[in-house]
Amino acid sequence: MFGLGKSIGMVELTTVSSGVSAADVMIKTAEVDVIMAQTVCPGKYLVLVSGQLSAVNAAVEAAKRQFEQKVIDSFVLGNPHESIFSAIYGAAELGEVSALGVIETYTSASAIVAADVAAKTSLVELIDLRLSRGMCGKSYLMLTGEIAAVQAAIDRAASAVGENGMFLDSSVIANPDPKLWESIV
Secondary structure, three states, X not given: OXXXXXXXXXXXXXXXXXXXXXXXXXXXXXOOEEEEEXXXXXXXXXXXXXXXXXXXXXXXXXXXXXXXXXXXXXXXXXXXXXXXXXXXXXXXXOOOOOXXXXXXXXXXXXXHHHHHHHHHHOOEEEEEEEEOOOOOOOEEEEEEEOHHHHHHHHHHHHHHHHOOOOEEEEXXXXXXXXXXXXXXX
């Protein structure tokens, strides 16, 4: 899905019409591929693109300039952790679980940034990344690993997205009950 040397960027907008228009601006501004362009709750629009870092940066900046009043959040990641995509699409494999970490954010863009930071902080597995669907615009991620690794990843990711005021809540659960997995995975 995603080759070496690629970057990703997202613009999260308040309306569908500005979102579709922003996607068009991004595509026309630079050589980027659209990974996702869709509505999410509560009527927001996400545009996620990939390409070379300079192209992704130019596309995101163009959308932010043209739709400044409609942009909720955005990011550009130069070298995203590969596990982000399997977590977004619900294709992550669940192995042995010592701890479960959860981070909830106010935006989809901040959840992806938190996931990238967490995955790069310590040896953890991203298992789910929910982007605003059915959550009034909020998003969350879940990850697993050894207790200390999960705690370190959650702390660093919460700090990273907290800098922009997008952190909402987090938790780390040691030795989660198997019945919990049946209800959340």
